[in-house]
Amino acid sequence: MSFLDQQFDDNIIIAKVDDLFNWARLSSLWQVGFGLACCAIEMMATSASHYDFDRFGVIPRPSPRQSDIIIISGTVTLKMALRVKRLYEQMPDPKYVISMGSCSNCGGPYWEHGYHVLKGVDRVIPVDVYVPGCPPRPEALLEGLMKLQEKVRNESVIRKSS
Amino acid sequence: MKTEEEIFNLLKENFNDDIMELVKQPVDHYILCNPLKINEISLFLLSNEELLFDSLMNLSGVDDANGTSTIKEGITTIEGGTLSVYYHLESTKFRHKIILRISTPREKPEAASVALVWRSADWHEREAFDLLGIIFLNHPDLRRILMPYDWDAGYPLRKDYANPEFYHGMKVPY
Numbered sequence: 109m110s111f112l113d114q115q116f117d118d119n120i121i122i123a124k125v126d127d128l129f130n131w132a133r134l135s136s137l138w139q140v141g142f143g144l145a146c147c148a149i150e151m152m153a154t155s156a157s158h159y160d161f162d163r164f165g166v167i168p169r170p171s172p173r174q175s176d177i178i179i180i181s182g183t184v185t186l187k188m189a190l191r192v193k194r195l196y197e198q199m200p201d202p203k204y205v206i207s208m209g210s211c212s213n214c215g216g217p218y219w220e221h222g223y224h225v226l227k228g229v230d231r232v233i234p235v236d237v238y239v240p241g242c243p244p245r246p247e248a249l250l251e252g253l254m255k256l257q258e259k260v261r262n263e264s265v266i267r268k269s270s
Numbered sequence: 271m272k273t274e275e276e277i278f279n280l281l282k283e284n285f286n287d288d289i290m291e292l293v294k295q296p297v298d299h300y301i302l303c304n305p306l307k308i309n310e311i312s313l314f315l316l317s318n319e320e321l322l323f324d325s326l327m328n329l330s331g332v333d334d335a336n337g338t339s340t341i342k343e344g345i346t347t348i349e350g351g352t353l354s355v356y357y358h359l360e361s362t363k364f365r366h367k368i369i370l371r372i373s374t375p376r377e378k379p380e381a382a383s384v385a386l387v388w389r390s391a392d393w394h395e396r397e398a399f400d401l402l403g404i405i406f407l408n409h410p411d412l413r414r415i416l417m418p419y420d421w422d423a424g425y426p427l428r429k430d431y432a433n434p435e436f437y438h439g440m441k442v443p444y
Contacts, residue, residue, distance in 0.1 A: 186437050187418040219444045223426040223433050224417065227444045 126264050133176070133202065134260040137253070140175040140195060141168035145182025147209040147243040154246040164253055172198040177256070179249075180235075183211040183218065184226045196233045204260070206252050207235045210242045217242070271366045274299045277321065285311060298369055300356070305372035308357075309382035309408070315359060315368075316387055323359040323368065326388035331355050331398030335429040337376055348430040353379045353404055374404065383409035401427040 139161075143151055155161045155168065169175045172195045184192055196205065207229050210216030215227035229235060236259060239252035272280075278292040278301055288304035288311065303311055315323040337351025352373040360367045374381055383406035385392040395406045396415040403425035406412060414421060423434040433442050 186440065186442065189440055190438060215444060223431070223442075226440060227442075231440055 129265060130261050130263055133263075134257040136165040136167075137177045137204070137256070137260075138165075138167050138169045138175050140172050140178045140199070141170050142172075142178060142195065143181045144184065144188065145209075145211065147181035147211070150243045150246055151179055151181040151208065151249060154249045159246040159250065161250075161253075164250075164257070166253065172196075173200060175199050176202065177204040177206060179206045179208050180212040180229045180233075181208040181243075183216065184229045184232075185224045186226055187224070189226045189229070189232050192229065193232045202263075204236045204256055205229075205233055206237045206239060206249075206256060208239045208241075208249060208252070209244055210240065213238050213240060271364050272320070273366075274301075274368060277301070277366070277368050280318070280320070281311065281314070284314060293371075300369035300371045303370050303372050305355075305374045305381040306407075307382065308370070308372050309384050309387060311370070312357070312384040312387040321366075322361045322363050325360045325362055326357060326384070326390050326394075327360050327367075328358040329355065329384075329391050329394035329398065331402040331404050331427070333402055333427060333429050334373070339430070345432055346430045348376065348428075351376050353402055353428075355381060355398060355404060357384070379404045380407055381405070382407050383412075385409050401425055403428065 143149075153159060155166070166177075172178070176199075178196060178199065180192065196203070207213050211218065211225070212229040215222060215225055218225035219227055226232065237252045237256045239248055241248050244252070274292060278289070281289045281301065285307065288307040290302040290304070293300050293302060315321050332354045334352045334354055335348060337348045339346060339348045353376055354371055354373045357370040358367070359370065372381055379402070381404060383391070383395055385395055385406070386408070392410065393415060395409055396412060398404045399406060399409075399412055400414040400416050413419065417426065418437075421437075423437075424431055426433075436442060
C-alpha cells in the first residue's frame with residue numbers, strides 16, 4: 109500500500125481549486141482593526157461576544173498588511189480620506205471593502221453642509237458592499253458581511269465576480 | 271462672589287478706555303473689550319485677588335456677518351463688519367462668572383492671544399483661527415487644528431465661505 113492509502117484511507121476529498129480557495133477566503137476574512145466614528149461602536153459591538161463576528165472568521169488585525177477586508181465604519185473626512193486610501197493600498201490582494209453607514213455610503217447627514225466630509229468613501233476606494241443605516245445595527249453589518257461572503261463564493265481564480 | 275457690575279467697575283478703574291461697555295441681555299451679560307489688550311485684561315482677571323478667574327471655560331469665535339453682503343453669480347461675499355471672540359470665565363474659588371467679548375474688523379481680524387494666561391486657550395484659539403481666520407498675536411503655535419494643514423480654501427465657518435470643487439483630486443460637493 110502506498111503512503112497516501114495508509115495515512116488517509118478514504119478521507120480524501122476532491123474539490124475544484126476555485127471552490128477551495130473561495131471557501132478558505134470567505135471563512136477567514138480578517139479585518140483591519142480600524143474605526144472612524146459612531147459606526148465603529150456598532151462594529152465593536154458586532155465583534156463582541158453577543159454578536160460574535162469571530163464565528164464568521166472575522167478577526168481584527170493590527171496591520172493592514174495582514175488583512176483581507178476593511179470596514180469603513182463612520183464619517184470619512186477629507187483629512188481622513190487620504191489615510192483611508194493609504195490603508196487600503198497597503199492591504200494585500202485579494203482585498204474587500206465594506207462601507208458601513210450613511211456617512212461612508214454617501215456623506216449621510218453631512219451631504220450638504222459638511223465642508224469637511226467626503227461624500228462617500230467610493231470616491232477614493234472601490235466598495236464591495238454598502239450597509240445602510242445610521243448607524244447600522246450589528247445584524248445589518250452581519251448581513252453585509254454575508255453578502256460579501258456570497259460575492260467571494262462566486263469568484264474565480266481567473267475571473268473576478270461582478 | 272461679585273456681580274457683573276462690580277467686575278465691570280473694577281476693570282474700568284484699571285483699564286479705562288480698553289473696557290468699552292457692559293452689554294446687558296436677559297441672561298449672560300458680557301463686557302466688550304479692546305482686542306489688542308485682552309491679554310493684559312485676562313492676566314488682571316486671573317491674578318487680582320478679588321477676582322481670581324482661574325478657569326477659562328470656553329473660548330469661541332463668531333462671524334457676526336454684520337458687513338455689507340453682496341451675492342454675485344451665487345457666490346456671497348461680505349465686506350466690512352466684524353468677527354468676534356467670546357471668553358467664558360469662572361473663578362473656582364469665588365464661584366463668579368463673567369463673559370468677555372472682543373470684536374475685530376473682518377479685513378484684519380487680529381486679537382492678542384490669552385494662551386499664555388490660560389493654557390486651555392491654546393487649542394481653542396487654534397480652532398477659532400482654523401475655522402474663522404482670527405489671528406491671535408503671540409500665540410505659541412498658531413496652526414490649523416481641525417482642517418488639514420494644507421487646506422487653502424479659506425475658513426469654513428465664515429458666512430461667505432464657499433467650498434472648493436476638489437481637494438487632492440477628490441470631489442468635495444455632493
